[in-house]
Amino acid sequence: MPSPQTPPPHIRPVLVAGGAGLAGLAALTITGAAPTGVGLALMLIAGVATALGVAAARRDATPPALTGPAPLVGVTAQSPYGVIADMLPDPVLVVVAEERDDLTGRRFVYANAAARDLLRLQKSEGVLVTVLRRPEVLEAVDAALFDAREAEAMYETGVVQNRIFRVLARSLGATPAGARLALMVFREETEMRRVERTRADFLANASHELRTPLASLAGFIETLRGHARTDEAARERFLGIMQAQAARMSRLIDDLMSLSRIELNEHNAPCETTDLTLAVGDVLDALAPLADERGVRFERALPAVGAALGVGDRDQIIQVLQNLAHNAIKYSVDGGQVRVSVETGVPADALMAGGESSARFPLLLPDPGPRTFVAVRISDDGPGIAREHLPRLTERFYRIEGQKSGERSGSGLGLAIVKHIINRHRGGLTVESRTGKGAAFTAYFPMAEGAVPSAATGLATKVS
Amino acid sequence: MNEHIVKSFEDELNTLTAECARMGGLTEAQVADALDAVVKRDQALASAVVGRDDRLDTLEAEIERKAIRLIALRGPMAHDLRRTVAAMKIATNLERCGDLAKNIAKRSLVIVESEPMTPLTRSIERMGRLVVLRLKEVLDAYTGADVERAVAVWSRDDEVDEHYNSLFRELLTYMMGDPRTITACAHLLFIAKNLERIGDHATNIAEIVHYEITGEEMISKRPKTDALNP
Numbered sequence: 001m002p003s004p005q006t007p008p009p010h011i012r013p014v015l016v017a018g019g020a021g022l023a024g025l026a027a028l029t030i031t032g033a034a035p036t037g038v039g040l041a042l043m044l045i046a047g048v049a050t051a052l053g054v055a056a057a058r059r060d061a062t063p064p065a066l067t068g069p070a071p072l073v074g075v076t077a078q079s080p081y082g083v084i085a086d087m088l089p090d091p092v093l094v095v096v097a098e099e100r101d102d103l104t105g106r107r108f109v110y111a112n113a114a115a116r117d118l119l120r121l122q123k124s125e126g127v128l129v130t131v132l133r134r135p136e137v138l139e140a141v142d143a144a145l146f147d148a149r150e151a152e153a154m155y156e157t158g159v160v161q162n163r164i165f166r167v168l169a170r171s172l173g174a175t176p177a178g179a180r181l182a183l184m185v186f187r188e189e190t191e192m193r194r195v196e197r198t199r200a201d202f203l204a205n206a207s208h209e210l211r212t213p214l215a216s217l218a219g220f221i222e223t224l225r226g227h228a229r230t231d232e233a234a235r236e237r238f239l240g241i242m243q244a245q246a247a248r249m250s251r252l253i254d255d256l257m258s259l260s261r262i263e264l265n266e267h268n269a270p271c272e273t274t275d276l277t278l279a280v281g282d283v284l285d286a287l288a289p290l291a292d293e294r295g296v297r298f299e300r301a302l303p304a305v306g307a308a309l310g311v312g313d314r315d316q317i318i319q320v321l322q323n324l325a326h327n328a329i330k331y332s333v334d335g336g337q338v339r340v341s342v343e344t345g346v347p348a349d350a351l352m353a354g355g356e357s358s359a360r361f362p363l364l365l366p367d368p369g370p371r372t373f374v375a376v377r378i379s380d381d382g383p384g385i386a387r388e389h390l391p392r393l394t395e396r397f398y399r400i401e402g403q404k405s406g407e408r409s410g411s412g413l414g415l416a417i418v419k420h421i422i423n424r425h426r427g428g429l430t431v432e433s434r435t436g437k438g439a440a441f442t443a444y445f446p447m448a449e450g451a452v453p454s455a456a457t458g459l460a461t462k463v464s
Numbered sequence: 465m466n467e468h469i470v471k472s473f474e475d476e477l478n479t480l481t482a483e484c485a486r487m488g489g490l491t492e493a494q495v496a497d498a499l500d501a502v503v504k505r506d507q508a509l510a511s512a513v514v515g516r517d518d519r520l521d522t523l524e525a526e527i528e529r530k531a532i533r534l535i536a537l538r539g540p541m542a543h544d545l546r547r548t549v550a551a552m553k554i555a556t557n558l559e560r561c562g563d564l565a566k567n568i569a570k571r572s573l574v575i576v577e578s579e580p581m582t583p584l585t586r587s588i589e590r591m592g593r594l595v596v597l598r599l600k601e602v603l604d605a606y607t608g609a610d611v612e613r614a615v616a617v618w619s620r621d622d623e624v625d626e627h628y629n630s631l632f633r634e635l636l637t638y639m640m641g642d643p644r645t646i647t648a649c650a651h652l653l654f655i656a657k658n659l660e661r662i663g664d665h666a667t668n669i670a671e672i673v674h675y676e677i678t679g680e681e682m683i684s685k686r687p688k689t690d691a692l693n694p
Binding site: 104136204 | 490492493600608
């Protein structure tokens with residue numbers, strides 16, 4: 001959280017001069033006490049509020065002039081701090097009220113652009129309760145208005161893309177005519193909440209994933225000690241299942257540990273050079289038995305050794321390629337084909353291509369810059385993935401509904417690991433897929449300096 | 465009391481609308497909190513929801529009193545009369561929603577006693593979010609006097625029903641699969657039913673808002689809905 005901001009010296013004189021008397025005074029007092037970094041916002045608004053408050057206080061004397069929003073908007077648009085307040089990214093409201101039991105008397109008399117946008121306001125003036133109904137928020141405003149107390153409340157927009165705000169309400173004192181003023185500043189906390197929720201979900205999922213094989217193990221042990229004690233054939237079969245379940249648990253634990261190790265090192269990028277052609281070759285050789293079992297053939301399009309040099313930790317690159325190739329084999333149809341190609345000298349903006357209607361989705365984008373990448377593309381001819389699932393593929397334990405975890409066993413962490421490793425390498429990851437049309441994942445690793453980029457090498461050697 | 469007498473007629477009507485909006489806000493919070501209590505298995509929150517229900521009853525009585533007083537003393541006509549009656553009817557619907565939310569909260573206290581059933585709670589959460597959204601949309605339509613939004617809420621009524629039907633099947637599957645879950649599942653079934661009825665009240669409010677603004681009944685070409693009162 002940023003420390004309290006004091007306005008730069010060149011703004012201060014304008015404010016003090018513009019705010020005139022009460023405004024300047026109130027603004028400075030509030031700024032001095034601001035603990036949350038909204039100091040500047042408060043200072044600007046206090047000026048606006050006082051101007052408005054004086055206008056609002058004249059309500060009794062000249063009601064017709066103030067019923068319409070026009071004169072109030074005029075005040076804010078003309079004053080220099082009004083323009084600045086209007087441009088603040090945080091939604092801001094100024095509320096005026098006279099008596100506690102007068103519900104329609106609580107009116108907002110200023111709403112900046114962000115507030116008008118958030119609350120879908122047509123005017124920047126109106127009855128407060130018609131735009132903000134949440135009881136906690138109204139209570140916080142009341143506390144600021146009538147008890148001169150600073151209060152906070154949470155506000156959720158409640159629509160499909162739910163946004164969560166912390167609303168800070170502060171007293172702005174009273175106008176000479178006795179109307180009370182309060183300031184409301186909304187600070188968005190949507191992202192923070194989302195992270196919290198992800199963390200909680202992760203723990204719940206991890207324990208759930210571990211519990212399932214454990215329950216199965218315990219069940220079979222019970223059976224083996226009980227009525228299957230003497231049944232030779234059943235015992236063999238059960239032991240086989242138990243071994244598979246134990247292997248599944250150990251895979252999950254390996255993946256969890258591997259993920260946490262990668263996360264620890266994520267901020268320091270590796271600097272070794274790795275030959276991607278050799279790495280791909282090693283991975284495909286290692287996976288050959290699995291591919292044979294499924295009758296899946298590899299088709300490779302690799303540049304010559306020494307042409308595709310990437311910056312990266314060899315073991316981790318192999319882990320990425322292995323996870324991607326393993327998935328490709330797993331989701332391929334029996335007797336299908338997995339194509340692996342390596343391309344060099346790919347610019348960063350190649351990853352961006354694709355739009356709403358495209359089958360291509362970037363799962364991880366590198367920092368923009370002039371550097372080029374070595375791209376490893378691994379594609380299968382399996383059932384493909386529907387577009388709505390693409391953005392969530394790298395979420396831990398994310399499973400596409402309808403897909404049974406048993407039938408294609410995996411820890412649910414493979415792509416999360418891939419994403420974190422590539423992120424450590426400052427690379428990128430994209431997926432292209434359509435339902436029924438197979439899936440292709442492309443991993444981008446930064447090219448090593450000095451390697452000769454050559455687009456033609458993409459098809460230089462073709463081994464089958 | 466004196467300032468109420470000197471207040472203009474328009475001010476009194478505005479107060480009535482504002483009171484309704486405040487009551488709406490409280491109802492939304494009650495429903496959302498009751499749902500959260502179910503999803504997060506939060507006993508304290510559930511008790512808080514149960515405790516807050518009195519406030520809704522008080523607000524409804526107050527709105528009704530004010531509306532009757534306004535009709536008696538001012539004799540509102542046309543749109544003004546519709547506004548007054550609408551406030552009264554909306555308050556009644558909101559109060560019913562509050563009762564249903566209270567019931568959901570009470571049931572969540574029973575469910576906490578049994579093992580968590582994550583997939584079911586997720587389905588309930590999805591359905592609940594949809595209902596909360598409908599309630600919010602219709603109250604926005606009311607406070608913004610926006611007929612189009614009211615009609616939009618009204619015409620999307622069957623979404624909630626679909627959720628309810630699929631949840632019903634899901635719950636039956638669970639109960640048949642493992643009889644130990646029957647207690648919790650039965651309560652979840654009632655929670656789903658309550659949510660569905662809150663959705664129906666939102667539809668009712670949409671009709672009231674339409675009548676208030678246009679003076680016409682909604683032409684009933686809406687897809688089938690369950691009867692509101694069992």
